[in-house]
Amino acid sequence: xxxxxxxxxxxxxxxxxxxxxxLPLLGAWRxxxxxxxxxxxxxxxxxxxxxxxxGILAWAFMRFDFSVQYVADNSNLALPWYxxxxxxxxxxxxxxxxxxxxxxxxxxxxxxxxxxxPEVFAARVLAVMGLIxxxxxxxxxxxxxxxxxxxxxPGDGADLNPVLQDPGMTMHPPMLYMGxxxxxxxxxxxxxxxxxxxxxxxxVRWARPWTNIAWGxxxxxxxxxxxxAYAELGWGGWWFWDPVENASFMPWLVGLALIHAQAVTxxxxxxxxxxxxxxxxxxxxxxLGTFLVRSGVLTSVHAFASDPRRGVxxxxxxxxxxxxSLLLYALRAPKVAHGKPFKxxxxxxxLLIGNLMFVVAAAMVLLGTLFxxxxxxxxxxxxxxxxxxxxxxxxxxxxxxxxxxPFGPFLRWGQGEPAVVKGVLLRVAIAAVACALVAAFLADxxxxxxxGTAAAVWVVVGVTLYAYKRWREHPRGRRFPAEMAGMLLAHxxxxxxxxxxxxxxxLSVTTDVRMAPGETQHIGSYDFRFDGAHSLVGPNWHxxxxxxTVTRNGNPVAVMHPQKRTYLRGQVQTESAVKAGVxxxxxxxxxxxxxxxxxxxxxxxxxxxKPFIRWIWGGGLLMMLGGFTCAADKRFRLKRSAAxxxxxxxxxxxxxxxxxxx
Amino acid sequence: xxxxxxxxGFLLLVALFGFGIWWNTQHDPNEVPSPLINRPAPAFxxxxxxxxxxxxxxxxxxxxxxxxxxxxxxxIACGEEHxxxxxxxxxxxxxxxxxxxxxxxxxxxxxxxxxxxPYHMVIADxxxxxxxxxxxxxxxxxxxxxxxGVIRYKHIGPFxxxxxxxxxxxxxxxxQKEAP
Numbered sequence: 001x002x003x004x005x006x007x008x009x010x011x012x013x014x015x016x017x018x019x020x021x022x023l024p025l026l027g028a029w030r031x032x033x034x035x036x037x038x039x040x041x042x043x044x045x046x047x048x049x050x051x052x053x054x055g056i057l058a059w060a061f062m063r064f065d066f067s068v069q070y071v072a073d074n075s076n077l078a079l080p081w082y083x084x085x086x087x088x089x090x091x092x093x094x095x096x097x098x099x100x101x102x103x104x105x106x107x108x109x110x111x112x113x114x115x116x117x118p119e120v121f122a123a124r125v126l127a128v129m130g131l132i133x134x135x136x137x138x139x140x141x142x143x144x145x146x147x148x149x150x151x152x153x154p155g156d157g158a159d160l161n162p163v164l165q166d167p168g169m170t171m172h173p174p175m176l177y178m179g180x181x182x183x184x185x186x187x188x189x190x191x192x193x194x195x196x197x198x199x200x201x202x203x204v205r206w207a208r209p210w211t212n213i214a215w216g217x218x219x220x221x222x223x224x225x226x227x228x229a230y231a232e233l234g235w236g237g238w239w240f241w242d243p244v245e246n247a248s249f250m251p252w253l254v255g256l257a258l259i260h261a262q263a264v265t266x267x268x269x270x271x272x273x274x275x276x277x278x279x280x281x282x283x284x285x286x287x288l289g290t291f292l293v294r295s296g297v298l299t300s301v302h303a304f305a306s307d308p309r310r311g312v313x314x315x316x317x318x319x320x321x322x323x324x325s326l327l328l329y330a331l332r333a334p335k336v337a338h339g340k341p342f343k344x345x346x347x348x349x350x351l352l353i354g355n356l357m358f359v360v361a362a363a364m365v366l367l368g369t370l371f372x373x374x375x376x377x378x379x380x381x382x383x384x385x386x387x388x389x390x391x392x393x394x395x396x397x398x399x400x401x402x403x404x405x406p407f408g409p410f411l412r413w414g415q416g417e418p419a420v421v422k423g424v425l426l427r428v429a430i431a432a433v434a435c436a437l438v439a440a441f442l443a444d445x446x447x448x449x450x451x452g453t454a455a456a457v458w459v460v461v462g463v464t465l466y467a468y469k470r471w472r473e474h475p476r477g478r479r480f481p482a483e484m485a486g487m488l489l490a491h492x493x494x495x496x497x498x499x500x501x502x503x504x505x506x507l508s509v510t511t512d513v514r515m516a517p518g519e520t521q522h523i524g525s526y527d528f529r530f531d532g533a534h535s536l537v538g539p540n541w542h543x544x545x546x547x548x549t550v551t552r553n554g555n556p557v558a559v560m561h562p563q564k565r566t567y568l569r570g571q572v573q574t575e576s577a578v579k580a581g582v583x584x585x586x587x588x589x590x591x592x593x594x595x596x597x598x599x600x601x602x603x604x605x606x607x608x609x610k611p612f613i614r615w616i617w618g619g620g621l622l623m624m625l626g627g628f629t630c631a632a633d634k635r636f637r638l639k640r641s642a643a644x645x646x647x648x649x650x651x652x653x654x655x656x657x658x659x660x661x662x
Numbered sequence: 663x664x665x666x667x668x669x670x671g672f673l674l675l676v677a678l679f680g681f682g683i684w685w686n687t688q689h690d691p692n693e694v695p696s697p698l699i700n701r702p703a704p705a706f707x708x709x710x711x712x713x714x715x716x717x718x719x720x721x722x723x724x725x726x727x728x729x730x731x732x733x734x735x736x737x738i739a740c741g742e743e744h745x746x747x748x749x750x751x752x753x754x755x756x757x758x759x760x761x762x763x764x765x766x767x768x769x770x771x772x773x774x775x776x777x778x779x780p781y782h783m784v785i786a787d788x789x790x791x792x793x794x795x796x797x798x799x800x801x802x803x804x805x806x807x808x809x810x811g812v813i814r815y816k817h818i819g820p821f822x823x824x825x826x827x828x829x830x831x832x833x834x835x836x837x838q839k840e841a842p
Contacts, residue, residue, distance in 0.1 A: 072738065158738050277668060284672075291679070311683040319676050326669040333665055370675075373682045568736060 003068050003147040006056035010147075013049035013100075014137040016042050020130030024123035028195075036123035040111045043126055046133060047104035054101045057146055058088050067153040070094060070146045076157040076568060078540035086170035087160040093146035095173055099290070100136050102174070102181045107133070110185060110210075121203065124192035125185075132184055135317045143310045159540060162567040168228040176221030176248055180286035182214020183255060186262075187283035190276040191325055194332040199276060204266040209631035211262060211282075212486070215255040216627030222248055223620035231578055236510065236587050236608045238616055241390040246369040247289030250362045254282040257358035259627070260351045268413055270339030270348060274355075277329060284322040285362065291318055292369070340414060345421070347411040354401040354408075361397040365390065402455055402498070405491055406462020410469075424465060432458040443507060452502020459495030463488050482633035490626025497619025504613040514594060516602040524609035526586060527551045533590070533599055541565040543575070544599050546590045548607075550579065562590040562605075585610040703805065703813050704795035711762050711770055711784040718785050720811055727814075727837050728757045729830075730805040731781070731821075732793065734765040735773035737801040743820035744777050750826050751780035756834060760784035763793055763801050806830070808837050 020042035027035025057070070061084040066072040074087045074094075089098040107129045114122040140146070164170065189207045193199040225245065230238040239245065258278040265275040291314045342348040368385045406428045410420050432454040439453035440446075467488055470479045480488070509523050517532035531547040543565040550557040560577035567573065579586040591604030707719040731747065733740040751758045760781035762770045767786055774784070787793055796805065806815040815833040817825065 154738060154741070156736075273665075280668075288675075311679075315676065315679050315683060318679075322672055323669065323676070326672050330665040330669050370678065373678055373685075376685050377678060377681045 002056055003060060003065070003149065006053045006060075007141075007145065007147040009049040009053040009056070010137060010141055010145075013046045013053070014134065014141060016046040016049065017130050017133040017137055020046060021127045021134055024127040024130075028120045028123045028127070031120075033119070036119055039123050039126035039130070043104075043107045043111045043130065046130075047108045050097075050101050050104045050137075053147075054088070054097055057094060057097060058085055061085065061087055064157070066155070066157050067149055067151070068146075069148045069150040072150050072154055072157040074158065074160050076159050076540060078568065079160055080539050083160055083165050083170070086164065089173050090160045090164050093140070093144045095177075096136065096140045096144055097146055098174060099177050099181065100133060100140065102177045103129070103133055103136065103184065106181055106185060110188075117203070117206065121192055121196060124195050125188045128188035128191045129184060132188075132321070135321065139310075139313055139317065143313050159568045159571075162541070162565070162571045162573045163232070165567075165573075166228060166232055168224050168231065172221055172224045172228060174221075175217050175224055179214050179216075179218025179221055179255075180248075180251060180289065182210065182217060183251060183258075183279075183283040183286050185210040185214065186258060186279040187325070190279035191328065193276065194325075194328045197332060199265075199272050199334065201266055201269055204262055204275065205636055208259075208262050208266060209633070209636045211255065211258055211279075212627045212631040215252070215259055216624045216631070218248065218252050218255060219620055219624040219627060222252060223617050223624065226620070227617055230613075231576055232574065236508075236576075236589075236606070236610065238613070241368070241386055243369050244293050246365050247292045250365050250369075251282050251285040251289060253358045253362040253365070254278060254285055257355045257362075258282050259630075261355055264348055264351055265339075268339050268342070268348065270342065271352070272338050273329075273333045276333060278355075278359075280322070280325045280329060281359070281362075284318075284325075285366075287318055287321060291315070342413070343415040345411070345416040345418060347408060347413050347416065350404045350408045350411055354404060357397050357401045361394060364393050364397060368393075402459060402494070405459050405494065406465070409462075409466040409487070424462065427465060428458050428461045431461040443503075446506045448502050449506040452499055452506070455502070456495045456499035459498065460492060463491045463495065481635070483630050483635065486626045486628070486630030486633070488626070489629055490623045493619040493622025493624075493626060495619070496615050496622060500612050500615025500617075500619055504610050504616065507611045508613070509609040511607050512591070513605055513607065514602055515605050517600070521607055523607055524584075525552055526557065526609060528586075528588070528607050530603070530605060533593070533603055535599065536563070538565070541567045541573075544590065544593070546588070546603060546605065548577065548588045548605070550586055558586065560586070560588045562588045564590045580614060582614060583611060585613050699813055699816060701813060703807050703811050704792070706792045706795065708761075708785040708787055708792060711760070711767060711786045714767070714786070718783065723759075723807070724811050725809055726756065727806065727808045727834070728759050728782075729754065730759050730761050730796075730807060732761045732763045732796075732798055732801045732803040732805075734763045734801045735769040736765065737763075739820045740802045741777070743802050743822075744780070746821050746823055746826065747780040748778050750823065754826075754830070754834060755838070757782035761793075762786040763798065764788065764790040804830075806833055806837070 020039055023035045023042075024039040027033070027038070057068075059065075060068045060071050061075055062081065064071070064075070064077060070091065070093050071087075074090045075084050079087070087094070089095040107126065110129065111126060114125065117125070186207055189203060190199075193203065222245075225248070226238045229240065230236060258275070258281075261271050261275045261278050264271045368389050371385045374380075406424055407416075407421055410416070410424050435457040436450040436454040440450050443449035467480075470484065511521065511523060513521055515521065515530035517530055520527050520529045522528075527550065529549045529551070531549055533544050533546040536543045536545045543563040545561050545563045548560045548562065550560060558579040560579060562577040563575035565573045565575055574589055576587055576589040578588075585608070587606075587608035587610060589606040591606060593599045594602040594604065703720060705720050707717050710716045710718060733743075747758065758781055760774075760779075760783070762784055765786070765788065767788070770784070770786065774781075790798075802820050804817045804821065805813050808814050814837060815830070817829065821830065
């Protein structure tokens, strides 16, 4: 009976979502306060029912209710409870439910914190959030019901996709969705602004922390996914330019552009249309990511669902949401250039160049991801582009942005001072060249290692110089406001990330070897001794586990246990053993036994020595931290006095400079 | 006008995705062309489920075509497929051989006793090593092997009456046509 209650809860949530979107929009149009006031309670009610549905599904997993098809397909009696909980979002239907739940969390937060916004504007924002929920709820109810029954009820279920049976991977989807869905706030703001015909700087200021937080979560989700790929897939890579990774990377890039564009619009009033367009793009790409993963249009290792009916539904939804908002943009976007003028040498220019680079890079990734589809459409056969395409173009596009990074903070708004730029240029260039020469000496003059060191030092020294300038010129307590600290942290993260990528790429040592028990391999300055393999049984898998003892100059470093697991469904999953360190990772993956009948004998093994690889994720985490820190700035809290003024009366010359009809 | 550009760009994308969905309905996205199709089936020698002392090998089956259907008692999709095999297995005109995959013999025997046995004979691959040679990556999966021991058709996932009618039977008919 309870699963049907879950379904009922979803239907009630859909009705409330319809209420939340239609009535406030009508109210905002007719100036009806009662209709506008419906938005908040409807949003709260919808969240309660969605949470109820989510809880009922989780409860079905906890109780092994295999009469629910989704539970029977994704769990079994042997699956530990924490993976049964994670199994709620382990496949298509449940992950949609998680998506909606997170959308509701954002909406409720928005409803709570938007009390100080003008009534009409807040009503429109919440209505747009409601419209998005309508689409996703209808999609779930009509094409992907997680509460469908299975009769007769099987005695035991299948299994959760073993790929997801890993702590890093269970956290990956919720974090990613927090990011995807978080961009809906900036989106709703832009649509509300387009509907109302005005985008006030004060509202952009209020929207900024939401974008930063969403972007921070997205960063964390991507870092977790990358870490998982590294630890689980058994060949030590951390990014594969797989369509599904790209699906999360495109909104990340556009979100990055949006964060910087919002800063310009909020502080200077310029780039308004661009900020609106980027908000639409960021959320559209999040939806597109969901579409690409869920519709089966691109076949990939991740694509769990490919039902043409679902594909058509999502495409229809995308057309309405994205097509509608782009049309609205075309009709209503501010036609006149707002804001204070700026010279060529200014912070605005630097941010704009960075912005263009991020957006072009996102377009490049989109093109590469869709290449197989374009190939089919033009009857060119199956073409897919991978590492060679992305690996060449992405660094090229990012180079200008990285080059400008040290100067951005030093440049003044409006008009920068050439002398300051020259001073910074001289210092970062000297530091970068000097460190590159040291790296050349240490890394046998490998160009990539030198380049990586130079670029990382370029960025880090730039950040440090600016931090020092703030330290010197400002009194205690006003040196690093949260917004500033966040920027410095995130930029520092970029430097660390670059160093991690290029140094680990050039200095890593990888060997595929056949090892009999007792044999030793020498890699880097480490000795890896294979001590044989034995069988092992886990709750829902059995495995062969190897034992590898690592020593350095005779001193023990680690005993590592790589596994090759076979899950109940018969899928085989490698569990690499990683000995992590700040300066280097040691990584062992178990290949195949040389003689299938004798697992205690010789095996093929993959041994890696990976210096600086951890800096990649460390850099990513710093970027995330930067995003969150920025959002904590007190300046972003809305002051009642400033925002409560009716929009029509705001004709402040500071905010809306001379409008001349072109 | 330039403000409409993003909209037109998006329309292009929609057209492309619409095409993608249509393309997927025409082509099976799961159809990974098996490198084994039109290649000799790997040599195997496996015990009979009902009598482990007797072994069936590839050589002993040469001479007439047969279908190898990979199944297991732990496999839910196999349970979905089973009624179809019960109904149609005997009407295919060639033997349907069960390939019991990574299954305890007693579980498999109990499962067949409960749901019925559509198979001409059942061979058992408890360790699943031969299945690796066949490139099996899950159950159910089926192979059509011709009289010369060459794999001519492969189906991943459960058979439905529709797939049997539109894919398997034509493939069998093609075999019988080329037989002298």
